[in-house]
Amino acid sequence: MSTAIVRPFLLLPLLLLPLLVGTAASAPDALPPPPMVKPGTGQETVQADISTREIAIQSNFTGVEILIFGSIDFSDSRTPTGGTYDVITVVRGPNEPLVLRKKTRVAGIWVNGPANTYDDVPSFYAVLSSRPVRAIASDKALRSLGIGLSDIDLGRDTAGSPQEQSFHSAVIRLMEGKKLFQEDYDGVVFIGRSLFRATVALPVNVATGRYLVDVYLFRDGELASRSQGSLEVTKAGMEALIHTLAFQNPFLYGLLGIAIAMLAGLLGWFAFRRD
Amino acid sequence: MFQIYLPIAEISVNLVVMLGLGAAVGFLSGMFGVGGGFLLTPFLMLSGIPPAIAVATGANQIVGTSVSGTLAQWRRGNVDLHMGAVLIAGGVAGALIGVLLLKYLRELGQAGLFISLTYVVFLGGIGALMLWESVNAIRRQRAGKSVSARKSGQHNWIHGLPFKMRFPRSRLYISAIPPLVIGGVVGLLASFLGVGGGFIMVPAMIYILRMPTNIVVGTSIFQIIFVTAVVTLLHATLNHTLDIVLALLLVIGGVIGGQFGVRAGQRLRGEQLRALLSLMVLGVAARILIDLLVKPSDLYSLVPMVGGS
Numbered sequence: 001m002s003t004a005i006v007r008p009f010l011l012l013p014l015l016l017l018p019l020l021v022g023t024a025a026s027a028p029d030a031l032p033p034p035p036m037v038k039p040g041t042g043q044e045t046v047q048a049d050i051s052t053r054e055i056a057i058q059s060n061f062t063g064v065e066i067l068i069f070g071s072i073d074f075s076d077s078r079t080p081t082g083g084t085y086d087v088i089t090v091v092r093g094p095n096e097p098l099v100l101r102k103k104t105r106v107a108g109i110w111v112n113g114p115a116n117t118y119d120d121v122p123s124f125y126a127v128l129s130s131r132p133v134r135a136i137a138s139d140k141a142l143r144s145l146g147i148g149l150s151d152i153d154l155g156r157d158t159a160g161s162p163q164e165q166s167f168h169s170a171v172i173r174l175m176e177g178k179k180l181f182q183e184d185y186d187g188v189v190f191i192g193r194s195l196f197r198a199t200v201a202l203p204v205n206v207a208t209g210r211y212l213v214d215v216y217l218f219r220d221g222e223l224a225s226r227s228q229g230s231l232e233v234t235k236a237g238m239e240a241l242i243h244t245l246a247f248q249n250p251f252l253y254g255l256l257g258i259a260i261a262m263l264a265g266l267l268g269w270f271a272f273r274r275d
Numbered sequence: 276m277f278q279i280y281l282p283i284a285e286i287s288v289n290l291v292v293m294l295g296l297g298a299a300v301g302f303l304s305g306m307f308g309v310g311g312g313f314l315l316t317p318f319l320m321l322s323g324i325p326p327a328i329a330v331a332t333g334a335n336q337i338v339g340t341s342v343s344g345t346l347a348q349w350r351r352g353n354v355d356l357h358m359g360a361v362l363i364a365g366g367v368a369g370a371l372i373g374v375l376l377l378k379y380l381r382e383l384g385q386a387g388l389f390i391s392l393t394y395v396v397f398l399g400g401i402g403a404l405m406l407w408e409s410v411n412a413i414r415r416q417r418a419g420k421s422v423s424a425r426k427s428g429q430h431n432w433i434h435g436l437p438f439k440m441r442f443p444r445s446r447l448y449i450s451a452i453p454p455l456v457i458g459g460v461v462g463l464l465a466s467f468l469g470v471g472g473g474f475i476m477v478p479a480m481i482y483i484l485r486m487p488t489n490i491v492v493g494t495s496i497f498q499i500i501f502v503t504a505v506v507t508l509l510h511a512t513l514n515h516t517l518d519i520v521l522a523l524l525l526v527i528g529g530v531i532g533g534q535f536g537v538r539a540g541q542r543l544r545g546e547q548l549r550a551l552l553s554l555m556v557l558g559v560a561a562r563i564l565i566d567l568l569v570k571p572s573d574l575y576s577l578v579p580m581v582g583g584s
């Protein structure tokens with residue numbers, strides 16, 4: 001149903017396909033694809049990886065910080081602050097449909113009024129960069145790569161709403177409030193001549209699924225190289241068991257809830273009775 | 276520290292806070308002989324649990340606390356099984372309607388509003404009536420007159436209805452229709468508000484059915500087990516909104532708190548208890564009403580699409 005939408009970040013690999021010689025379409029769990037070299041901008045390439053390939057949500061989960069690290073090969077920068085290179089990292093969670101509602105006053109009471117449904121809102125979206133992204137590359141380049149909250153693609157929405165722009169920015173503002181959308185222009189730190197690192201905090205309310213981590217290397221405002229990795233967020237242990245049962249066998253799950261409550265009630269009465 | 280992740284609500288809560296919330300509500304429910312759902316569900320919503328999950332999980336907690344309550348009442352011979360069965364039959368039908376209604380309202384995005392409005396109307400109405408009645412009772416008592424809620428031997432319109440049934444424990448011979456209707460209304464409220472419905476059922480049984488007060492409390496809490504169990508099952512099956520981990524925390528706190536509440540309640544007089552309870556009911560109603568009237572700090576809200584693929 002989303003065939004009509006042109007997603008820049010999905011199109012890019014297609015454009016570069018001849019250069020990649022098929023390597024970009026590597027298996028999901030394989031190592032990050034080999035760096036690609038854009039002709040005419042030197043030999044530098046970026047390689048990056050993520051500290052955690054798999055995040056398991058268990059009962060003690062309160063959010064997690066992941067580290068994205070990498071290096072620039074064939075760097076011709078002499079000092080870490082030379083400013084020759086810029087790195088932008090984008091972490092994207094799986095898309096999900098969301099409904100945005102605006103409250104209006106009806107007969108003195110605040111009720112949900114106009115609503116807008118967005119089909120494909122990234123459940124998580126973080127941009128980390130070594131400098132403000134607008135200083136690194138042109139708006140056009142950023143837009144084509146899907147970098148930055150102002151250009152974020154929320155998927156198809158129920159069109160025709162006059163407040164569409166205010167709705168769109170409300171989605172971004174609310175997601176930022178939940179720490180699910182993040183922009184950090186000091187998030188990428190260079191260590192030495194060619195190493196860099198970035199940390200992203202995934203909050204407790206992250207969705208499960210596959211997260212894509214893109215690392216873009218810019219030189220003089222031009223994309224010099226990119227590297228893509230991914231990580232998987234899953235529920236594990238007891239949490240996975242409960243979640244699976246609740247959605248795949250809800251009747252049994254409901255009975256289990258009732259049984260546990262009744263047992264607790266019985267035990268409580270037995271422990272406290274006075275005769 | 277002590278944070279625990281809730282698998283269905285998908286948030287992390289403090290273990291101690293949730294146990295404490297269960298215990299506090301359990302204490303009050305034991306003290307006043309009510310399920311306590313009308314306090315628990317709004318408190319859960321205030322602490323960030325999504326309304327639909329608060330309703331389903333609240334119902335599950337009441338199953339546990341009403342089991343211990345019923346056992347205590349049962350030993351005193353206060354449960355009318357015949358009346359309970361008729362109330363449950365009506366309650367199950369009402370619960371089914373309520374769960375489907377809530378599902379439909381969630382899809383419209385108006386579930387929160389309707390839950391709040393129903394709370395305001397019912398808590399406000401019942402609380403005001405109870406306060407009026409108990410203050411009058413206290414006043415009459417100070418004047419030295421005897422207090423009796425039940426005017427036995429009086430006949431009213433209830434006795435003109437067909438399908439009469441005998442309820443030996445309550446010493447009643449009345450039509451099955453009023454208990455069925457009362458059960459249905461309570462079942463509807465139970466599924467819609469995540470409450471047991473004791474605060475509706477107790478006055479209805481005393482004033483409409485004219486049952487003896489001690490039998491009313493025992494029978495009410497007995498049928499609440501079944502109605503909230505059905506509500507829990509329906510919400511779990513149709514809406515996937517039951518969080519079993521949260522329910523476990525609340526029920527442990529609730530059962531323990533409830534036992535202490537029963538003891539505290541025995542030191543207070545009936546009219547004083549009712550007056551205190553009515554003030555609390557009115558307080559909750561006022562709090563919910565204020566939330567509806569005051570302009571929210573953010574007019575927009577973002578929720579996952581219900582029933583979406």
